[in-house]
Amino acid sequence: MFEFKLPDLGEGIHEGEILKWHVAEGQTIGEDEPLVDIETDKAAVTIPSPRGGRVVRLGGAEGDTVAVGQVIAVIDDGAEAEAPAAEAEPAATPAGPAAGPGPAAPEEPAAAPAAPTPPVRPARRVAAAPATRRLARELGVDLASIPGTGPGGRITADDVRRAAAGGGPAPQAAGGPSPPPEGEPITGTTAGIPFLEIEPLPDFAQLGPVEREPVRSIRRKVARRMTTSMILVPHVALLEDCDVTELERFRREERTRREGEPGGRLSLLPFVVKAVTHCLAEFPMFNASLDPARGEIIYKKFYNVGFAADTPRGLVVPVVRGTDARSVVEISAEIIRLAEAARDGRIDAADFQGGTFTITNIGPLGGKGLIPTINYPESAILGMGRAAPQAVVRDGEIVVRTILPLTLAFDHRIADGADAARFMSRLVGLLSRPLSWLVEA
Amino acid sequence: MVMGSLGQETDLLVIGAGPGGYVAALRAADLGREVILVEERDLLGGVCLIEGCIPSKALIHAVEVAHLARESERLGVIGGGVTIDIDKLRRHKQQTVRALTSGVRSLLDNRNVEVVRGRARFTGPGEVRLEGADVASIRFRHAIIATGSHGARLPFGDDLPLWGSREALELPEVPKSLLVIGGGYIGLELGFVYAGLGSKVTVVEMLPQLLTGADPDLAAVVARRAAKRFDDVLLEARVEKVTKTKTGFSVTIAHGGETKRRTFGQVLVAVGRTPNTGDLGLDAAGITLDEHGRIPVDEACRTSVPGIFAIGDVTPGPMLAHRASRQAKVAAEVIAGHPAAFDNVAIPGVVFTEPELSWVGITEQEAREQDLAVRVGRFPLSALGRARAMGSTEGMVKVIADAESGLVLGVGIVGPHASDLISEGALAIEMGATLEDLAVTIHPHPTLSEALMEAAEVALGSVVHLARRPT
Numbered sequence: 034m035f036e037f038k039l040p041d042l043g044e045g046i047h048e049g050e051i052l053k054w055h056v057a058e059g060q061t062i063g064e065d066e067p068l069v070d071i072e073t074d075k076a077a078v079t080i081p082s083p084r085g086g087r088v089v090r091l092g093g094a095e096g097d098t099v100a101v102g103q104v105i106a107v108i109d110d111g112a113e114a115e116a117p118a119a120e121a122e123p124a125a126t127p128a129g130p131a132a133g134p135g136p137a138a139p140e141e142p143a144a145a146p147a148a149p150t151p152p153v154r155p156a157r158r159v160a161a162a163p164a165t166r167r168l169a170r171e172l173g174v175d176l177a178s179i180p181g182t183g184p185g186g187r188i189t190a191d192d193v194r195r196a197a198a199g200g201g202p203a204p205q206a207a208g209g210p211s212p213p214p215e216g217e218p219i220t221g222t223t224a225g226i227p228f229l230e231i232e233p234l235p236d237f238a239q240l241g242p243v244e245r246e247p248v249r250s251i252r253r254k255v256a257r258r259m260t261t262s263m264i265l266v267p268h269v270a271l272l273e274d275c276d277v278t279e280l281e282r283f284r285r286e287e288r289t290r291r292e293g294e295p296g297g298r299l300s301l302l303p304f305v306v307k308a309v310t311h312c313l314a315e316f317p318m319f320n321a322s323l324d325p326a327r328g329e330i331i332y333k334k335f336y337n338v339g340f341a342a343d344t345p346r347g348l349v350v351p352v353v354r355g356t357d358a359r360s361v362v363e364i365s366a367e368i369i370r371l372a373e374a375a376r377d378g379r380i381d382a383a384d385f386q387g388g389t390f391t392i393t394n395i396g397p398l399g400g401k402g403l404i405p406t407i408n409y410p411e412s413a414i415l416g417m418g419r420a421a422p423q424a425v426v427r428d429g430e431i432v433v434r435t436i437l438p439l440t441l442a443f444d445h446r447i448a449d450g451a452d453a454a455r456f457m458s459r460l461v462g463l464l465s466r467p468l469s470w471l472v473e474a
Numbered sequence: 475m476v477m478g479s480l481g482q483e484t485d486l487l488v489i490g491a492g493p494g495g496y497v498a499a500l501r502a503a504d505l506g507r508e509v510i511l512v513e514e515r516d517l518l519g520g521v522c523l524i525e526g527c528i529p530s531k532a533l534i535h536a537v538e539v540a541h542l543a544r545e546s547e548r549l550g551v552i553g554g555g556v557t558i559d560i561d562k563l564r565r566h567k568q569q570t571v572r573a574l575t576s577g578v579r580s581l582l583d584n585r586n587v588e589v590v591r592g593r594a595r596f597t598g599p600g601e602v603r604l605e606g607a608d609v610a611s612i613r614f615r616h617a618i619i620a621t622g623s624h625g626a627r628l629p630f631g632d633d634l635p636l637w638g639s640r641e642a643l644e645l646p647e648v649p650k651s652l653l654v655i656g657g658g659y660i661g662l663e664l665g666f667v668y669a670g671l672g673s674k675v676t677v678v679e680m681l682p683q684l685l686t687g688a689d690p691d692l693a694a695v696v697a698r699r700a701a702k703r704f705d706d707v708l709l710e711a712r713v714e715k716v717t718k719t720k721t722g723f724s725v726t727i728a729h730g731g732e733t734k735r736r737t738f739g740q741v742l743v744a745v746g747r748t749p750n751t752g753d754l755g756l757d758a759a760g761i762t763l764d765e766h767g768r769i770p771v772d773e774a775c776r777t778s779v780p781g782i783f784a785i786g787d788v789t790p791g792p793m794l795a796h797r798a799s800r801q802a803k804v805a806a807e808v809i810a811g812h813p814a815a816f817d818n819v820a821i822p823g824v825v826f827t828e829p830e831l832s833w834v835g836i837t838e839q840e841a842r843e844q845d846l847a848v849r850v851g852r853f854p855l856s857a858l859g860r861a862r863a864m865g866s867t868e869g870m871v872k873v874i875a876d877a878e879s880g881l882v883l884g885v886g887i888v889g890p891h892a893s894d895l896i897s898e899g900a901l902a903i904e905m906g907a908t909l910e911d912l913a914v915t916i917h918p919h920p921t922l923s924e925a926l927m928e929a930a931e932v933a934l935g936s937v938v939h940l941a942r943r944p945t
């Protein structure tokens with residue numbers, strides 16, 4: 034009998050949602066045959082069965098969330114049972130708020146002349162002191178999914194802190210408010226922020242037909258990260274128009290010339306990535322993160338530029354690594370590869386990690402410009418509007434030029450408006466005079 | 475001004491001023507909420523303070539003291555004619571209740587909680603109407619339902635002047651003979667009180683055991699004492715009919731295949747409690763009850779209607795004051811935006827009989843029924859120095875732990891002060907303590923508290939204060 038535990042799906046990923054089982058209980062499966070499709074916060078992956086045999090039990094239904102290390106399938110491979118796992122089966126006693134009615138103590142209130150009945154629990158329970166349980170709620174840690182290091186498998190406060198530090202966008206490290214426990218509807222008020230009161234939603238169904246859909250997966254990740262960013266980071270945005278007439282002319286030529294080459298399908302984005310990288314080296318406050326716990330600013334000496342990609346499953350931000358060491362056409366090739374992989378849902382989780390700056394290019398889809406939200410914990414984000422011909426005044430004359438509206442939103446704790454103005458003017462300088470790159474970039 | 479139009483608005487409305495409601499109001503006020511507390515009685519404190527835990531314990535204590543005085547001849551105490559003056563006792567009980575309810579009042583005043591006297595009824599998910607109050611209606615952003623429970627009635631005898639626990643606690647008289655219908659904790663506690671006051675007490679219980687829910691070996695100790703103190707204890711028996719006679723009641727009891735008729739001076743009905751949810755307008759609020767008339771809630775004490783919470787006896791779970799108060803704090807904190815949850819794993823059950831009985835966490839019986847692999851350690855009070863010195867050796871402490879990890883899962887106690895001793899068990903379970911934690915913690919000698927440490931050692935197989943079994 035082989036217990037297959039959900040394997041490590043990449044750094045920072047602790048759980049996934051079961052999209053689809055490829056087998057049913059009772060069926061047989063061959064070694065390395067597809068077992069299950071799991072969607073994580075970042076991507077969908079197909080996990081093959083590490084053993085062949087009869088599937089005795091599946092550890093969840095489609096739509097369920099399973100934790101890394103949780104048994105997702107029991108396969109009868111003819112071998113002896115493995116030594117019983119020492120720790121309690123994570124799914125057995127969820128410690129998070131249960132959806133159903135509270136403590137189940139089926140006392141007959143009227144009929145039974147019985148003494149009061151304390152509630153019943155399984156022998157194997159998540160053992161943690163009340164204060165530790167509260168800490169877990171505060172840090173959004175699911176006690177059922179972490180191992181306890183104390184005697185008898187007791188979960189200590191340190192265990193909880195460790196789990197919290199390793200997981201998610203760790204807002205607790207930044208000293209910010211912690212997200213509400215998973216799946217818990219937000220009503221009432223949020224502590225700590227004066228005047229912030231979240232009123233219960235009106236009953237929209239009274240007004241017209243509605244449909245409800247659970248917030249899952251990518252949507253949940255985006256919601257969390259954007260909320261964290263908006264609540265935690267004082268945003269300021271600087272807007273500028275950039276004349277890309279020459280760059281566009283040059284880009285079109287190059288694109289035609291390089292047709293069929295890897296990365297030859299040049300868009301404006303790789304040029305902007307390259308120029309931004311150049312500016313980041315000169316203005317390190319836009320390639321930084323604030324560590325409020327230690328009262329320090331962390332300047333990153335590496336350049337990984339993420340770009341927002343719209344996929345059928347929602348917004349994702351693949352990261353182009355080491356943009357300082359790559360040419361524009363190499364960056365272009367990487368962007369094309371990542372965008373396609375993201376669209377098809379077969380991108381590696383690692384490709385979403387380690388970004389130091391993000392660019393969001395809404396232009397091709399429409400919109401004159403946008404004021405983006407910083408991709409926490411980065412310190413700035415660049416929004417690109419649509420590059421389009423516009424009437425502008427040059428030397429007292431009205432001329433038609435191709436104008437790209439740019440917005441730099443930045444963390445005002447780390448940088449000031451003057452820094453942003455200098456960054457922007459440098460960026461505009463590079464993009465509007467591409468030949469200057471010959472001289473300096 | 476038209477009375478009907480007189481409306482008020484508040485952030486938090488608490489309905490019912492029992493140990494659920496008043497605690498919720500205090501906590502929420504401390505957390506900066508604007509609170510209105512509605513209570514239909516003139517006294518605050520609910521069943522617990524006015525006609526439950528507190529008055530019953532006042533009477534039980536008096537009876538216990540008298541017993542000790544009468545029965546300590548072995549210790550050289552010659553009690554002589556110890557008697558109880560029931561007028562004085564009643565006054566003591568009333569003073570106790572009055573002091574505590576006015577204490578609740580001043581705590582509420584102290585925090586500027588507005589207390590409105592009246593009966594609340596929901597007219598929608600955000601509003602209640604009040605009957606018998608100066609305020610006609612209250613609109614709220616959050617509400618906590620804490621309306622408690624009342625004694626369940628028999629299917630017959632509504633027209634007869636039978637006692638419920640409330641009447642019995644009034645101490646109107648000491649009947650010559652008293653029939654107690656129901657062998658649960660309320661029936662037995664009051665049975666011991668009246669037996670101690672001089673009534674001839676008969677207890678009728680439908681089930682095969684007194685104190686159903688408690689482990690049979692613990693309940694048996696109380697049952698033995700009951701057999702001594704009471705005239706009769708009829709198990710698996712059912713009262714079929716009660717009629718009024720000139721001096722009392724004539725009662726038909728089905729027991730052991732035959733039907734008996736007996737007469738009693740008074741009859742006390744203690745057959746469980748029914749949640750006060752019937753006349754609250756919960757339909758209008760959009761709340762659906764479970765099949766027992768209780769309000770389902772989640773771990774945060776939220777009902778299915780956003781903004782409305784429920785705590786205490788109206789919610790599923792043991793009907794106990796300490797559960798209500800804990801839920802109260804959870805609900806108030808959740809409303810104030812804190813990540814609180816009723817995640818307690820252990821709610822102690824306490825029975826103030828003679829001797830006292832208490833347990834917390836899983837019972838041995840439940841462990842067996844669920845086929846759990848457990849280790850049980852039992853320590854008899856007869857092996858404990860302090861119990862011997864007190865001359866109270868009837869009873870035991872037992873601890874139930876997970877066989878593999880040694881995590882403490884349950885504790886049961888029967889004996890003197892069991893109600894006070896159980897808290898250590900509750901703490902052990904909540905903390906995730908193991909048998910070893912209990913065994914190596916120094917317990918002061920000579921005390922009754924040593925028994926839990928010894929029981930843990932028994933479970934670990936290392937006890938020195940008991941004879942070793944031949945191996």
Ligand SMILES: Cc1cc2nc3c(=O)[nH]c(=O)nc-3n(C[C@H](O)[C@H](O)[C@H](O)COP(=O)(O)OP(=O)(O)OC[C@H]3O[C@@H](n4cnc5c(N)ncnc54)[C@H](O)[C@@H]3O)c2cc1C
Binds near residue numbers: 513519521593754786
């Ligand atoms: C004889 C006896 C002994 C007991 N002994 C113990 C014990 O030793 N230990 C223990 O833990 N528990 C004991 N209990 C149980 C305990 O009393 C209850 O569990 C506890 O009181 C429940 O608290 P609560 O706040 O839910 O409701 P309650 O205490 O019942 O309070 C509810 C309040 O709401 C008010 N109310 C109801 N409806 C409305 C309305 N529509 N509008 C306005 N006000 C309303 C009522 O007047 C009441 O004051 C005992 C009970 C009895 C009867």
